[in-house]
Amino acid sequence: MVDRQRLASLSVLVVAIIVFLAHIGSFVPADAATVGLTDRIxxxxxxxxxxxxxxxxxxxxxxxxxxxxxxxxxxDKHSCNTLN
Structure with a gap:
């Protein structure tokens, strides 16, 4: 069973990857997506x-x-959990 903290951390990671993919013009796994500009991940x-x-x-x-x-x-989301 996955605990909530690990699931939240994984969700943040997946969102960061999707944002990165959208910024480089790659495929985003969605029917539609509005991704704001970001300067750092x-x-x-x-x-x-x-x-x-x-x-x-x-x-x-x-x-x-x-x-x-x-x-x-x-x-957003800085220091949301401790490192492993």
Missing amino acids: FCATGSRLMTAEQSTFMIDLHQIGMMLRYAEKKT
């Missing part, structure tokens, strides 16, 4: 530098900090 990939002398928590904080630093008035 942030993704916390979970990749870790093995040589970094930082904890996983500090790396996650850095990623969230970068997302917040470049956020604007219309930015």
Whole structure:
């Protein structure tokens, strides 16, 4: 069974992918779609530098900090869940 937090996270990921596809003029899985302009899509990939002398928590904080630093008035869904 999928818990609600993982399902919400997956839904945000799917929406981000659809927005990206629409912006590059690719197929969007819908009969019709109105997608507003976006200038950034942030993704916390979970990749870790093995040589970094930082904890996983500090790396996650850095990623969230970068997302917040470049956020604007219309930015949505930042920091909606913790990284795995």
